[in-house]
Amino acid sequence: MGNEMKAPGSEQLTEGVQQYQSNEVSHESRISDHPYVIRKDLSESQLSELGCYIENTSIGHFQGPALFRPLFDPEGQPTGSERILPEKITFRPDDKPNDKFVSKGSVVSGSFTPIGFTVSSLASLERLVICNGLAEGCRLHEALMLPVACGVGDGSIKSIAAVVTEKHPHIRLVAAVDNDESGIRAGKESGLKYSHPQTAKDWSDLYQQSGSDGVLAEYQEGLIAPEVGPFDLSRASVMDLLDSLPPAREWLVRDRLPLWIVGILAAAGGTGKSMATLQLAVSVCTGLEWLEHAIETQGSVLILSAEDDREEVHRRLAAVISHYAEMVDPTDQAAFRPYLDLIRERLFIFDRVGDDNRLTAKIDRETRRTALAQSIIGAANQISNCVLIVLDPLSRFDGGDPNDNSDGTRLIESAESIRRETGATVLLPHHVSKAGIRDSQSGQEAVRGASGLVDGARWVGLLSTMRADDAESYGIDPDDAGRYVRFRTPKNNYGPPWEGAWLERRAGGILSISDLKPEKEEKRARKSEVEYQELVRRISELIEKKGPMAKRRIEDEYGGSTNILKAGQKKVRNTITRAIEEGLLVRMKRFDGQENIGVPEINQTERAA
Numbered sequence: 001m002g003n004e005m006k007a008p009g010s011e012q013l014t015e016g017v018q019q020y021q022s023n024e025v026s027h028e029s030r031i032s033d034h035p036y037v038i039r040k041d042l043s044e045s046q047l048s049e050l051g052c053y054i055e056n057t058s059i060g061h062f063q064g065p066a067l068f069r070p071l072f073d074p075e076g077q078p079t080g081s082e083r084i085l086p087e088k089i090t091f092r093p094d095d096k097p098n099d100k101f102v103s104k105g106s107v108v109s110g111s112f113t114p115i116g117f118t119v120s121s122l123a124s125l126e127r128l129v130i131c132n133g134l135a136e137g138c139r140l141h142e143a144l145m146l147p148v149a150c151g152v153g154d155g156s157i158k159s160i161a162a163v164v165t166e167k168h169p170h171i172r173l174v175a176a177v178d179n180d181e182s183g184i185r186a187g188k189e190s191g192l193k194y195s196h197p198q199t200a201k202d203w204s205d206l207y208q209q210s211g212s213d214g215v216l217a218e219y220q221e222g223l224i225a226p227e228v229g230p231f232d233l234s235r236a237s238v239m240d241l242l243d244s245l246p247p248a249r250e251w252l253v254r255d256r257l258p259l260w261i262v263g264i265l266a267a268a269g270g271t272g273k274s275m276a277t278l279q280l281a282v283s284v285c286t287g288l289e290w291l292e293h294a295i296e297t298q299g300s301v302l303i304l305s306a307e308d309d310r311e312e313v314h315r316r317l318a319a320v321i322s323h324y325a326e327m328v329d330p331t332d333q334a335a336f337r338p339y340l341d342l343i344r345e346r347l348f349i350f351d352r353v354g355d356d357n358r359l360t361a362k363i364d365r366e367t368r369r370t371a372l373a374q375s376i377i378g379a380a381n382q383i384s385n386c387v388l389i390v391l392d393p394l395s396r397f398d399g400g401d402p403n404d405n406s407d408g409t410r411l412i413e414s415a416e417s418i419r420r421e422t423g424a425t426v427l428l429p430h431h432v433s434k435a436g437i438r439d440s441q442s443g444q445e446a447v448r449g450a451s452g453l454v455d456g457a458r459w460v461g462l463l464s465t466m467r468a469d470d471a472e473s474y475g476i477d478p479d480d481a482g483r484y485v486r487f488r489t490p491k492n493n494y495g496p497p498w499e500g501a502w503l504e505r506r507a508g509g510i511l512s513i514s515d516l517k518p519e520k521e522e523k524r525a526r527k528s529e530v531e532y533q534e535l536v537r538r539i540s541e542l543i544e545k546k547g548p549m550a551k552r553r554i555e556d557e558y559g560g561s562t563n564i565l566k567a568g569q570k571k572v573r574n575t576i577t578r579a580i581e582e583g584l585l586v587r588m589k590r591f592d593g594q595e596n597i598g599v600p601e602i603n604q605t606e607r608a609a
Contacts, residue, residue, distance in 0.1 A: 080106020135204035143215035154186035263459035299387030306396035319508025358399030408452030460491035
């Protein structure tokens with residue numbers, strides 16, 4: 001990637017065309033000998049994989065070998081082929097010379113050559129680039145690492161977009177067109193976001209000038225949103241929603257953090273939000289639990305660290321790895337090696353300390369998006385299955401007024417564009433306000449800055465350090481209160497209610513779930529356990545004395561606070577159920593098929609002893 005590619009000299013090419021045309025196709029004919037392939041410096045192996053082949057053809061005065069590429073519709077049905085001649089020809093003196101012709105009977109509208117995917121896998125794609133020519137498609141696929149539907153000429157782009165959208169409306173389409181009047185018109189008429197080169201006529205020429213890096217850069221920089229026209233009511237119809245089942249909600253962290261949303265994780269400085277985020281990243285890469293919550297979607301993670309440099313990230317990552325290795329098997333380090341390989345393959349962290357990280361900026365008193373979002377999108381799309389992008393912290397990426405609702409909305413919209421173009425969850429670690437620090441019970445209003453931030457985000461998580469009054473209620477020494485952090489999700493538009501959990505800071509700043517309970521709750525739990533054990537003892541003694549009996553009889557005849565068991569009937573019923581689950585009592589079949597409650601033989605033996 002990025003190497004400058006030179007086309008062969010025109011004199012050499014002309015001589016090669018003459019020699020190529022003089023030959024008939026034989027079993028030794030090779031794609032690599034075709035002048036178009038030589039001129040565009042295309043790969044014979046790639047073209048063969050696409051189903052391209054050499055065959056003799058006759059068009060006008062031309063007779064000889066041509067390069068054929070197959071065309072398909074979105075259903076995978078062959079629709080014909082395009083023939084690429086070794087030279088440009090004309091049929092009439094006033095015709096424009098051309099070297100590309102479709103075979104007789106071919107259907108061009110809605111037809112394409114798939115590059116980087118098979119037509120049978122079209123429905124599973126999330127993104128698809130549509131272009132107008134073979135060489136352009138090969139170069140775009142190489143540079144963008146995205147699937148490409150290669151049509152025949154500018155006019156095919158709109159029809160391909162229409163048939164793909166009709167069959168698979170979830171696929172995000174972009175048109176990659178030529179830098180000329182016809183190409184730009186095709187981009188506008190496609191109704192899609194489109195891009196064209198800025199320093200070359202087409203993507204193939206740009207590749208030969210600047211390599212893959214040049215294609216990627218100009219594609220990202222040249223993206224143009226579709227023009228907004230009158231609303232097309234057919235796109236607003238709910239018919240398809242009524243005639244199909246809704247897709248299941250997808251989660252990054254099951255029931256806690258959804259996939260494909262923009263979220264904010266807020267905390268006071270030094271609380272541990274960056275560490276919690278790094279632990280989340282490792283969990284997503286490996287599938288290991290995050291703070292005892294199951295990871296539902298594994299994949300790659302991209303982090304832009306604008307506050308902690310690479311040395312600090314190195315220290316924190318080492319602590320996280322050590323913690324997770326102990327989780328997997330504290331006695332065998334080798335057990336963690338497969339997970340370590342996944343982290344090597346899937347985790348990417350940019351050191352952005354000291355760089356300009358603004359996603360938005362004030363230009364002529366108006367807050368506008370910068371080019372950074374497209375750079376992040378380009379980086380994420382080079383990573384296989386990127387499902388989480390972290391921009392840490394949010395304040396370093398905000399170029400507007402942090403207290404202005406309009407500016408906050410523009411920032412969230414920029415993050416939304418990253419989410420939309422990558423399919424990843426975008427997480428924005430952020431700070432809480434001074435009021436939020438003072439009030440540990442505050443909700444999403446604790447997030448610092450304009451309410452437009454929280455209103456636009458679909459998920460908000462809060463981390464807050466234990467206060468002195470909380471420490472007292474949990475029986476914690478006030479000096480140790482700083483070790484504990486409360487994790488809550490006051491805004492989770494798609495998940496079930498959750499009361500939150502206490503985390504404990506461990507060596508290296510690692511956060512782990514704590515089983516803290518308020519002292520009163522602990523006392524109640526201890527008292528309840530003592531009462532349960534005493535009631536089980538009374539029930540067992542009753543059964544040993546009276547013999548096995550039905551559960552209902554035990555409740556009705558011996559239950560009641562003033563009766564033998566000294567406990568209400570409901571409490572007796574619940575105690576018997578739990579005692580059976582724990583093996584302290586057993587079910588016994590009677591001769592009539594009914595069920596009695598008895599005491600295990602081992603309990604009777606212990607009592608006799």
